[in-house]
Each structure stands twice: as C-alpha cells, then as structure tokens.
Amino acid sequence: MTTTGRNHDKPLLEVRNLHVAAGGVEILKGLDLTVNLGEVHAIMGPNGSGKSTLTNALAGKPEYVVTEGDVTYEGRNLLAMAPDKRALEGIFLAFQYPVELPGVREREFVKTALDAIRAHRGLEKLSVREFNKLFQEKITEMEMDADLVKRSVNVGFSGGEKKRNEILQLAMLEPKLALLDETDSGLDIDALKIVAKGVNKLRSPSRAIVIVTHYQRILNYITPDYVHVLLGGRIVRSAGRELALELEAKGYEWIKEAVESGKEISV
Amino acid sequence: MAQALATSDSYVTDFQALEGSLPDRGPEWLRDIRRQALTRFRELGFPTARRGNEKWKYTNVGPIADAAFSYPSDAGAELDLADIRRIVPWDDGWASIVFVNGRYSPALSSAAAPDAARVTSLAEAVRADGDIIESHLARHATFEDDGFTALNTAFLRDGAFVHVPEGVSFQSPLHLIFVTTDDTQPTVSYPRTLIVAGANSELTVIESYVSLTSARYFTDAVTEIVVGEGARVEHYKLLLESEEAFHVASSRVYQGPDSTFFSTLFARGAAIARNDIQVLLDAPGSSCFLNGLYVTTGSQHIDSYINIDHAKPHTTSRLYYRGILDGESRAVFGGTVFVRPGADKADAHQEDKNLILSENAQVASKPSLEIYADDVKCGHGATAGMIAEDAVFYMRSRGLDMETATAFLIRGFARGILDSIRVDRLRSFSERLTSRALRGSRFGLAS
Numbered sequence: 001m002t003t004t005g006r007n008h009d010k011p012l013l014e015v016r017n018l019h020v021a022a023g024g025v026e027i028l029k030g031l032d033l034t035v036n037l038g039e040v041h042a043i044m045g046p047n048g049s050g051k052s053t054l055t056n057a058l059a060g061k062p063e064y065v066v067t068e069g070d071v072t073y074e075g076r077n078l079l080a081m082a083p084d085k086r087a088l089e090g091i092f093l094a095f096q097y098p099v100e101l102p103g104v105r106e107r108e109f110v111k112t113a114l115d116a117i118r119a120h121r122g123l124e125k126l127s128v129r130e131f132n133k134l135f136q137e138k139i140t141e142m143e144m145d146a147d148l149v150k151r152s153v154n155v156g157f158s159g160g161e162k163k164r165n166e167i168l169q170l171a172m173l174e175p176k177l178a179l180l181d182e183t184d185s186g187l188d189i190d191a192l193k194i195v196a197k198g199v200n201k202l203r204s205p206s207r208a209i210v211i212v213t214h215y216q217r218i219l220n221y222i223t224p225d226y227v228h229v230l231l232g233g234r235i236v237r238s239a240g241r242e243l244a245l246e247l248e249a250k251g252y253e254w255i256k257e258a259v260e261s262g263k264e265i266s267v
Numbered sequence: 268m269a270q271a272l273a274t275s276d277s278y279v280t281d282f283q284a285l286e287g288s289l290p291d292r293g294p295e296w297l298r299d300i301r302r303q304a305l306t307r308f309r310e311l312g313f314p315t316a317r318r319g320n321e322k323w324k325y326t327n328v329g330p331i332a333d334a335a336f337s338y339p340s341d342a343g344a345e346l347d348l349a350d351i352r353r354i355v356p357w358d359d360g361w362a363s364i365v366f367v368n369g370r371y372s373p374a375l376s377s378a379a380a381p382d383a384a385r386v387t388s389l390a391e392a393v394r395a396d397g398d399i400i401e402s403h404l405a406r407h408a409t410f411e412d413d414g415f416t417a418l419n420t421a422f423l424r425d426g427a428f429v430h431v432p433e434g435v436s437f438q439s440p441l442h443l444i445f446v447t448t449d450d451t452q453p454t455v456s457y458p459r460t461l462i463v464a465g466a467n468s469e470l471t472v473i474e475s476y477v478s479l480t481s482a483r484y485f486t487d488a489v490t491e492i493v494v495g496e497g498a499r500v501e502h503y504k505l506l507l508e509s510e511e512a513f514h515v516a517s518s519r520v521y522q523g524p525d526s527t528f529f530s531t532l533f534a535r536g537a538a539i540a541r542n543d544i545q546v547l548l549d550a551p552g553s554s555c556f557l558n559g560l561y562v563t564t565g566s567q568h569i570d571s572y573i574n575i576d577h578a579k580p581h582t583t584s585r586l587y588y589r590g591i592l593d594g595e596s597r598a599v600f601g602g603t604v605f606v607r608p609g610a611d612k613a614d615a616h617q618e619d620k621n622l623i624l625s626e627n628a629q630v631a632s633k634p635s636l637e638i639y640a641d642d643v644k645c646g647h648g649a650t651a652g653m654i655a656e657d658a659v660f661y662m663r664s665r666g667l668d669m670e671t672a673t674a675f676l677i678r679g680f681a682r683g684i685l686d687s688i689r690v691d692r693l694r695s696f697s698e699r700l701t702s703r704a705l706r707g708s709r710f711g712l713a714s
Contacts, residue, residue, distance in 0.1 A: 082663070098661070112675075
C-alpha cells in the first residue's frame with residue numbers, strides 16, 4: 001500500500017520542542033522525541049519528571065494543554081486530532097491508572113472499539129463469533145478469567161488485573177503506536193512476566209512501542225531499542241539499552257548532577 | 268382557600284354522579300368507606316408545598332389542585348389490543364388485565380385466569396370474594412392523612428384484584444395495565460389494586476401505567492400488597508404516563524413472617540409524578556428489596572417518597588434508587604427507614620444515586636434513618652454527579668466517539684438498577700426506553 005511506503009520515509013511520531021501544562025503548571029519544557037515503526041523506546045525518569053504528562057498529552061487528555069511545540073504522527077499534526085480520532089489512527093495508551101466503567105461490559109466495550117477502529121481502516125466488522133474467538137484467545141494469553149467479558153470494565157479488578165486488561169485491549173486493538181504508562185508499577189513478578197510476554201508478542205515492524213517507566217525492571221523482559229531519560233520536562237539523554245542498566249546502578253541523582261554540570265556522559 | 272374548595276367541589280359532584288349511576292353500589296361496608304373517604308378528602312384537600320409539610324416539601328401539587336379534571340362517565344373510545352401491545356412490554360404467555368381510563372375492560376383482558384391464581388376486576392371480586400376483600404381493601408392504604416388516597420378511595424368502584432392462594436407458586440408475570448386515552452376534556456382516573464399473596468406463595472406482578480394520548484390528565488392510583496407468611500412477591504411498576512400527565516400513586520405493602528417483597532420501579536413518564544411507597548415489615552424474617560430508576564427530561568418532576576417501617580426484630584430492607592436527569596427536570600428522593608423500639612437485628616441500607624446530564628436539572632435527595640432500637644445495622648447515602656470525564660477520556664482513547672462513550676456510561680449507570688429486573692422482556696423494554704428518553708438530549712444516545 002502507498003501509505004506503508006510513506007511511513008518508511010517519515011518517522012511514525014515526531015515530537016518537537018513540546019511544552020505541556022497541567023493545572024496551570026508547565027511540566028514538559030521542550031521535549032524532543034522521534035519514534036519509527038518497528039522500534040521500542042523506553043522513557044525513564046523519576047517521579048514528577050513529566051512521564052505521564054507526555055503519554056497523556058500524546059493521547060489527547062483534555063486537561064493537558066500544549067502551550068508550545070509540534071507533534072507529527074504519520075506526517076500529520078497530531079495535536080489537531082480529538083482523542084478518539086487519535087485512537088482510530090492507531091494510537092493506544094495503556095493507562096497507569098485504568099478507569100473503572102460501572103455497568104459497561106468488557107466485551108461490549110472492546111467490540112465497539114474494535115468495530116470503530118476497523119471501520120476507520122476500511123475493514124469489515126468481525127462477526128460476533130470471530131470476535132469472541134479472538135477475544136478468548138487473547139484472554140487466555142493474558143491468563144485472565146474467562147468471565148471477564150461479562151464484567152464491568154475494570155470494576156472489582158485487582159491492580160494486576162487492571163494492568164493486564166490494558167494489554168489485553170492493546171492486543172485486541174492492534175495499534176501502530178502503543179504508549180505504556182508505567183504498566184509495570186504495582187505488578188508482582190508473575191504478572192509482570194505475563195504483561196511483558198503480551199507486549200513482546202506485539203513487537204512488529206509495523207508497530208512502535210513507547211514504555212514509560214520509573215524502574216528498569218520491566219526492561220529485563222522487554223528489551224528496548226532506545227532508552228531516554230526524562231528530567232525536568234525534557235529528554236536529557238538518549239542511548240541504547242545499556243543506559244537503563246546504568247540508571248539502575250547509579251540512580252537518577254547521577255544523571256541529574258551530570259546534566260546540571262553540563263558534562264557529557266558516555267555509556 | 269376558595270379555589271381549593273371549588274376544586275374539591277367538582278370532585279364531590281363527580282362522586283355524587285357516580286353514586287347515583289351505579290347499578291350495584293356494593294356492600295354496605297364499602298359504601299361506608301367511600302363516604303368516609305370523601306368526607307376526609309373534603310377536609311384535607313390536596314397537600315400544598317408551602318404549609319410546612321415535610322412530606323411534600325419539594326413537590327408542588329398546585330398544578331393538580333388548580334386544574335379541573337372530570338371523571339369520565341364511560342370508558343371512552345374502544346381500543347384494540349394492538350394499540351396496547353405497542354406501548355407495553357408484551358408476552359402472550361402473561362395473564363393481563365386492562366383498565367381503560369380507570370374502567371375494567373373485559374374485552375382487552377386475557378380471557379383465562381391462570382390456574383389457581385385469581386386475577387380479576389375488583390368490582391367482580393367484591394361480589395365473589397367478599398371476606399378476603401373486606402379484610403384487606405382500604406385497610407393498608409389508610410386515607411386519614413392523605414388527600415390523594417382519600418380521593419382514590421372515595422371513587423373505589425373498580426380496580427385489579429390479584430390473589431395467589433397458600434402454597435401456590437405462580438411464575439409467569441401477571442400484568443396489570445392502566446391505559447389513558449384521548450378525551451374531549453382533562454380526565455382523572457382512580458386505579459386501585461389489591462394484591463394478596465397467601466402463605467408460602469410466589470407471585471410476579473407488573474403494574475403498567477401508560478397512555479395513548481399526549482393530553483393532560485390525572486392518575487390518582489393506590490395499590491395495596493399483602494405478602495403472607497413465607498410468601499415471595501416480585502413487583503414491578505412501569506410509569507409511562509404522557510408528558511403532560513400528573514401521576515400520584517401510593518403503594519402500601521404489608522409483610523408477614525419470613526416474607527420477601529422485591530420491587531423495581533421504572534419511572535419515565537408524567538409531567539409531575541409522585542411515587543409514595545410504604546412497606547411495613549411487621550414480622551420477624553421479613554425482608555424487602557426496593558429498586559428504582561427514574562429518567563427525567565424536559566421540565567418533568569418525579570418524586571420518590573419511600574418509607575420502610577421495621578416494626579419487628581430480624582427484619583431486612585435494601586433500597587437502591589437511581590436517577591438520570593436531563594433538561595430542566597427535577598427529581599426528589601425522600602423518605603425514611605424507621606426502626607421501631609425493640610426491632611433489634613434490623614438490617615437496613617438505602618441509597619439514592621443521581622446522574623445529572625444538564626446544568627439546569629436538579630435533584631433533592633434526602634434519605635434518612637430514624638432508629639429507636641439498639642442492636643441494628645443501618646446505612647444510607649445519596650450522591651449526585653455529572654458524567655465522569657476520566658471515564659469518557661478512557662473510552663475515547665479506545666476509539667469511541669464522545670456520544671458513544673457517554674451513551675455507554677449512561678446505560679451502564681441505568682443498568683445498576685435495570686439488571687435487578689428478572690423479567691427479561693421487561694428489562695429490555697426498560698433499557699430501550701432509557702436510551703430513547705435521552706436520544707434527544709445533548710448526549711443523544713445511539714440505541
């Protein structure tokens with residue numbers, strides 16, 4: 001398809017000098033990031049560095065106000081798109097705190113989302129039978145209860161179940177750009193392995209994954225192509241997988257001091 | 268007040284005309300009750316909001332008192348069953364009894380009464396089932412302090428009678444349909460229902476109040492339900508009056524030992540509606556579960572006034588009401604869980620939650636507890652809130668547009684109550700009506 005050709009020429013996502021404010025406070029202060037199809041990026045940073053602000057702003061959460069800068073997605077202005085339009089175009093945010101939807105049943109919700117996304121891509125709706133089969137496969141992969149489909153979305157789910165449900169939805173909706181906002185927080189090691197397995201299965205030349213995390217633990221299971229350090233609302237270092245290990249060993253203070261003193265770090 | 272007197276005079280004139288026209292005025296005890304009720308109505312009149320009357324604090328019945336409603340001298344236009352089937356949940360397997368403008372319609376009611384259970388017109392029952400009627404009719408819904416009940420009782424001539432004898436389990440729902448049709452002038456009807464569930468019996472009954480007119484009219488309904496020892500009654504009420512109608516209903520439930528009363532109200536219709544429900548848990552082991560969903564749009568006003576009386580120890584009550592308010596509508600939720608002295612081990616919870624879709628809609632929600640026993644477990648709560656923006660964003664981030672996301676959330680909220688309806692056909696009917704009710708709003712629901 002011609003669109004595929006175009007995608008090879010341009011980055012999937014290009015963030016330039018992004019400034020974002022929430023509640024009247026500027027949190028992102030000139031962030032740059034380039035993500036190509038097929039890549040896995042990890043964005044690491046201490047609390048308050050702006051990690052969730054970045055993912056929420058990219059997904060279009062209304063209370064995150066872009067005050068300066070540009071975001072281009074598949075060559076188009078992402079910031080002009082409504083949140084649902086971004087989802088239809090292939091962006092998926094796995095929430096740090098998945099929202100409970102009382103009375104909204106998981107199956108109905110995911111089916112409606114998938115129908116909308118497929119329609120946008122010019123694909124037929126899946127039949128109920130096809131959908132159920134696919135959904136059941138993914139539920140099994142995520143080692144979740146079969147009765148999940150009848151339950152209200154995230155209501156009465158444990159913390160780990162909520163996070164697994166995010167990856168389940170990710171697997172069902174097959175986005176081009178998956179943003180994982182601290183998906184590892186609050187997970188025990190078994191749940192973390194399940195989540196990582198689910199994410200790894202989604203690695204593909206036609207998809208990019210951005211993992212936002214405080215700890216490098218999840219990167220033991222999902223190996224990133226690039227690691228970025230987010231500090232004070234900007235990306236201050238970018239390197240390969242080894243940067244995460246360095247951070248793990250030395251902590252964020254090390255890089256904070258290095259940045260403040262203007263020293264280059266070789267890793 | 269001269270005007271109130273003039274208004275009540277017109278009801279008195281109607282009453283006298285009715286008394287004069289009845290070929291069979293019924294037994295003496297019933298004639299006495301009717302006359303006493305009329306006298307009491309003339310003394311009480313209609314309650315007004317401004318008399319420091321806590322019961323009617325948030326609902327002004329002035330528009331009802333000020334309007335002139337007349338009691339039609341006959342049932343009016345002939346109806347087809349097809350007309351009725353269009354506007355109610357329908358199942359050929361359900362026994363139904365139909366009242367048109369308050370008058371029993373044998374032609375529209377199902378011919379065969381179900382085995383063992385008795386479903387008939389109250390007028391017929393007064394003739395044939397004298398004792399059981401006399402011991403219950405107007406005994407539970409007293410009219411001493413309630414003008415609307417007094418007026419209904421004064422016009423007590425016809426109505427629905429449902430009786431399930433001891434030990435009989437009747438699973439298929441019985442459907443009582445009260446339909447109002449077009450008339451040349453505003454009319455009033457006085458639906459009256461008596462339901463008696465014998466010891467260890469089981470019964471499901473639906474009361475539907477519907478209309479085939481968009482005109483203004485007034486329904487003044489009274490329902491008495493007696494749940495015998497060990498009996499289980501599942502009761503549903505569909506309130507689908509016209510947008511211009513006034514509906515005032517009093518339901519009085521009396522529960523015997525180890526009895527269960529389960530009730531769900533779906534209230535959609537009427538310009539002004541008042542549902543006054545009172546349950547008397549009069550014996551140990553009795554429990555009631557009251558659910559309600561009111562959906563108000565435009566300038567509607569719906570008032571739910573619910574009192575549960577834990578008169579004896581070891582009694583249980585659960586009350587879950589929800590409201591969805593749009594436009595400039597108003598909802599009122601009031602009432603009390605009352606635990607009498609000595610009613611230890613009473614277990615009560617009541618909750619009213621409201622979803623407000625419009626800045627101009629308002630709810631006054633005041634659940635309360637009055638506890639005079641020591642060893643009880645009671646709780647209550649009320650909430651009112653708008654659509655949760657976090658939830659909308661979560662759904663939009665999955666590709667649902669704003670309207671679809673909001674519709675999902677509203678339906679999800681309604682489901683919290685509608686899922687308690689165990690009659691499938693009635694539940695899906697209520698779900699559809701909820702969606703349809705909000706389709707015109709700024710959160711237009713796709714169904």
